[in-house]
Amino acid sequence: MIHVDNVSKVYRTRFGPRTVLDRINLRLEPGRHVGILGRNGAGKSTLIRLLSGAEMPTSGRIHRGMSVSWPLAFGGAFQTNLTGLDNLKFICRIYGVDHRPLLPFVEEFTELGTYFKEPVSHYSMGMVTRLAFALSMAIEFDCFLIDEAMVVGDKRFHDRCHVELFQKRRDRAFILVTHDADVIRLYCQRACVLHGGRLFEFDTVDAAYAFYESQPAPAPAPVSA
Amino acid sequence: MSTDLGVSRQAGAPSLGRSLVIQARVIRALLLRELITRFGRRNLGLLWLVVEPMLFTLGVAALWTAVGASQGSNLPIVAFAITGYSSVLVWRNTVTHCVNAIHQNLNLLYHRNVRVLDVFAARILLEIAGATASFAVLSAIFVGVDAMASPDDLLKVLAGWLLLCWFGAALGLAVGAASAFNEIVTRIWAPVAYLLFPLSGAAFMVDALPRAGQQVVLLFPMVHGVEMVRDGFFGDSVRTHYDLGYMATFSLLLTLVGLLLLRVAGRRVEAQ
Numbered sequence: 001m002i003h004v005d006n007v008s009k010v011y012r013t014r015f016g017p018r019t020v021l022d023r024i025n026l027r028l029e030p031g032r033h034v035g036i037l038g039r040n041g042a043g044k045s046t047l048i049r050l051l052s053g054a055e056m057p058t059s060g061r062i063h064r065g066m067s068v069s070w071p072l073a074f075g076g077a078f079q080t081n082l083t084g085l086d087n088l089k090f091i092c093r094i095y096g097v098d099h100r101p102l103l104p105f106v107e108e109f110t111e112l113g114t115y116f117k118e119p120v121s122h123y124s125m126g127m128v129t130r131l132a133f134a135l136s137m138a139i140e141f142d143c144f145l146i147d148e149a150m151v152v153g154d155k156r157f158h159d160r161c162h163v164e165l166f167q168k169r170r171d172r173a174f175i176l177v178t179h180d181a182d183v184i185r186l187y188c189q190r191a192c193v194l195h196g197g198r199l200f201e202f203d204t205v206d207a208a209y210a211f212y213e214s215q216p217a218p219a220p221a222p223v224s225a
Numbered sequence: 226m227s228t229d230l231g232v233s234r235q236a237g238a239p240s241l242g243r244s245l246v247i248q249a250r251v252i253r254a255l256l257l258r259e260l261i262t263r264f265g266r267r268n269l270g271l272l273w274l275v276v277e278p279m280l281f282t283l284g285v286a287a288l289w290t291a292v293g294a295s296q297g298s299n300l301p302i303v304a305f306a307i308t309g310y311s312s313v314l315v316w317r318n319t320v321t322h323c324v325n326a327i328h329q330n331l332n333l334l335y336h337r338n339v340r341v342l343d344v345f346a347a348r349i350l351l352e353i354a355g356a357t358a359s360f361a362v363l364s365a366i367f368v369g370v371d372a373m374a375s376p377d378d379l380l381k382v383l384a385g386w387l388l389l390c391w392f393g394a395a396l397g398l399a400v401g402a403a404s405a406f407n408e409i410v411t412r413i414w415a416p417v418a419y420l421l422f423p424l425s426g427a428a429f430m431v432d433a434l435p436r437a438g439q440q441v442v443l444l445f446p447m448v449h450g451v452e453m454v455r456d457g458f459f460g461d462s463v464r465t466h467y468d469l470g471y472m473a474t475f476s477l478l479l480t481l482v483g484l485l486l487l488r489v490a491g492r493r494v495e496a497q
Contacts, residue, residue: 049335053334070336070337081262082261086258090257091336093250093254094250095338
């Protein structure tokens, strides 16, 4: 069970404090899939950062009764002068997992070939994304945090990701953040909408989508007036 | 089972023992990553960790020998330089690598097991290990070729050295955490380190200073460490001035300040 309890996040900016998340509440039971819809700048990524523990809430608390992944396919933690293999080993050491049994899957999924033992700085965008996704799948979690915007690639890559995630790991919990309602419709039992810093919960994805569509684009931050 | 991974550190409170196991694992992973990242696998690879401070120390020893700079003592200049400059490296390198450490590792914080303290622990351990190995290897070589007498009291050398390590770690924590609050700290550290060098006791014996100078210089904690190392090395052939209690108290307080700053810094860290 994940329990987000009255969480707010305020960032300091040059124009004063800016509230990105305002007293948000959310519960997620094991194995359940929740989608969070929000426009660009609605605070989706901030929410993911708080859930993953990369940042602390300004107020409120987040209780994690299950293991929560780092944001799926997040490649920013790569050390680019290390090889793909080094990065796999590093992640495995952090989580206390033996990397050897994972090699076949990672090599097969990333299709890196000999590049697997080359520095990540020599990779193309697509190669980095595939490696990032494969490493996300290498460690097993009870709950996966998914920022749809991070999983960029061609259709074949998308399909393979969806098989790994939504078919093979269907029994896990997901928090899926996106501005694409179709993805949520496909995979989630319920949906929320992040708007103006508040989180609105809906019983059905359609109700959430109707609300999301009816909201005007958010006004620019009031401070810039 | 995924729950065995220790990924759910805040899922209920794990026992202290389990937390320590996870922390040790994370620090080890960070150490290895840092080693490969900084030194790579080409040529000397991770030997550079030791060779680099050795080259520094040797260079300074050669320079001081050339200008005859063992003011105020009848010690052989090489021994004077090795004890002195090694003592500087252990705190200066540690702090230098702690500055900006949070910023450089922001993305690792997405892995919940990695805490800012782990990042510092890895860097501090690495620098202390490098400086210690450099000091030990150089001493062994020069004692081996009779360019330096073997230590008069090895335990005293070790105690003085450990105090210097502790001071370096504490200063690294404090300055490194402070650099997360304001980049001015980063900019200021280089000149401060440069100015601290002549005051650090590396290039003079406290005994050679006039009384008033001694009192000022002994306010700097690292001076006590260097003096103790030299007392251990040279024994009765030199007069040294140091106060273990002063240096330990200073380091303890600095450690507490560092941990406190780090705690606050960890709470307000902003990932990207």
